[in-house]
Amino acid sequence: MLNRDRASNLLQRFSEICKDFLLSEKSREFFLFMFFFFVAGGFWLLQTLNGDFEHEFSVPLRLRGVPDEVVLTSDLPPVIYVKLKDRGTVLLNYQLGKGFLPLTIEFDKVRAKGNRVTLTASEFEKQLSQQLGASSSILAVRPDTVEFYYAEARSKKVPVRFSGHLTAAKTYFLSDTIFRPDSVEVFAPVALLDTISAAYITPVECKDISDTLRRVVAIKPIKGAKFQPRAVGMDLCTDLFTDASLEILLEGIDFPEHTVLRTFPSRVKVLFQVGRNRYKTLSENEFHLLVSYEELMQLPKGTKYEVKLLEMPEGIRNVRFDPPQVDFLIEQVNDHEEYFGQ
Numbered sequence: 001m002l003n004r005d006r007a008s009n010l011l012q013r014f015s016e017i018c019k020d021f022l023l024s025e026k027s028r029e030f031f032l033f034m035f036f037f038f039v040a041g042g043f044w045l046l047q048t049l050n051g052d053f054e055h056e057f058s059v060p061l062r063l064r065g066v067p068d069e070v071v072l073t074s075d076l077p078p079v080i081y082v083k084l085k086d087r088g089t090v091l092l093n094y095q096l097g098k099g100f101l102p103l104t105i106e107f108d109k110v111r112a113k114g115n116r117v118t119l120t121a122s123e124f125e126k127q128l129s130q131q132l133g134a135s136s137s138i139l140a141v142r143p144d145t146v147e148f149y150y151a152e153a154r155s156k157k158v159p160v161r162f163s164g165h166l167t168a169a170k171t172y173f174l175s176d177t178i179f180r181p182d183s184v185e186v187f188a189p190v191a192l193l194d195t196i197s198a199a200y201i202t203p204v205e206c207k208d209i210s211d212t213l214r215r216v217v218a219i220k221p222i223k224g225a226k227f228q229p230r231a232v233g234m235d236l237c238t239d240l241f242t243d244a245s246l247e248i249l250l251e252g253i254d255f256p257e258h259t260v261l262r263t264f265p266s267r268v269k270v271l272f273q274v275g276r277n278r279y280k281t282l283s284e285n286e287f288h289l290l291v292s293y294e295e296l297m298q299l300p301k302g303t304k305y306e307v308k309l310l311e312m313p314e315g316i317r318n319v320r321f322d323p324p325q326v327d328f329l330i331e332q333v334n335d336h337e338e339y340f341g342q
Helices: 002-022 026-048 088-096 107-113 120-129 293-297
Strands: 051-062 070-074 078-086 105-106 116-120 137-142 145-152 154-161 164-168 174-181 182-189 202-211 211-216 224-226 231-253 257-265 265-275 289-292 317-322 325-332 337-338
Touching: 026 231, 051 088, 078 088, 105 107, 105 120, 105 325, 107 116, 116 120, 120 137, 164 174, 164 325, 182 337, 202 211, 202 231, 231 337, 289 293
Parallel strands: 051 105, 164 202, 231 289
Antiparallel strands: 051 078, 070 145, 078 137, 116 145, 154 182, 174 231, 182 224, 211 231, 231 265, 257 325, 265 317, 325 337
């Protein structure tokens, strides 16, 4: 309590000192001095900026009008650097403004030069000078030469494939990944085109997904190839697991002629987990409990057959059987000779 009262007294005392200072003659003199100080500083800055200065700026570089049947086999620099000379006020205006418009290269105008295109600094200076004031002068452009290579390409359609890592929230699972469109056109030189079998998206990382997630994702670029379109829509569909069961008939396969399999019971209950949406369309014809003749003949007498699910639909998990084992016999249809498994 004592410390709090002391702090309150100190704060009140400090407030009184500040109030006395602001109302005093000295404070008016101080603020008047600071006003003229900043005014003088402003005039000095303007006078200084009226002198000539040099500064380097970055200007975006763009290649336009590249046909689909043409692919770049080397990278074009994203920017070029231009060193300008002018009054400081002009250079400051360039720097604080919206920047320079991109310098554009029209592909049709340089295509006639062959698969190797070389552009000199003078070709960029013509475009750049149109954005500069009359007093500005270009001292240097770097790089002084821009070079890129291109090749005539062939195309084919390839499927879009997922890349990344996904995890669903508890009790949920990812039921489907849908791309729109599900395939894209890829353009590339023949040797490279033969090695491309799919278009993979840029890696996606998502955790604890519990609802359908929609995104627009870019196709992962391949140097020397071009994808059209370069981005696709992606739907990550989720579903909620539910417990379900179906009674499935045990079927014998590869049995000799006039020989049949009889199991006790003849049907086995298959218990599993499946998505609620998938369960609505699920059919017992999608499950196959197949028992081979050769497998049964290798079992010792008195041994029950352990049930196995050899074929089942996608999206099924935690499969169990009731009962897990069955008795069986192999019956000759003609003369009724029987082989008992128990």
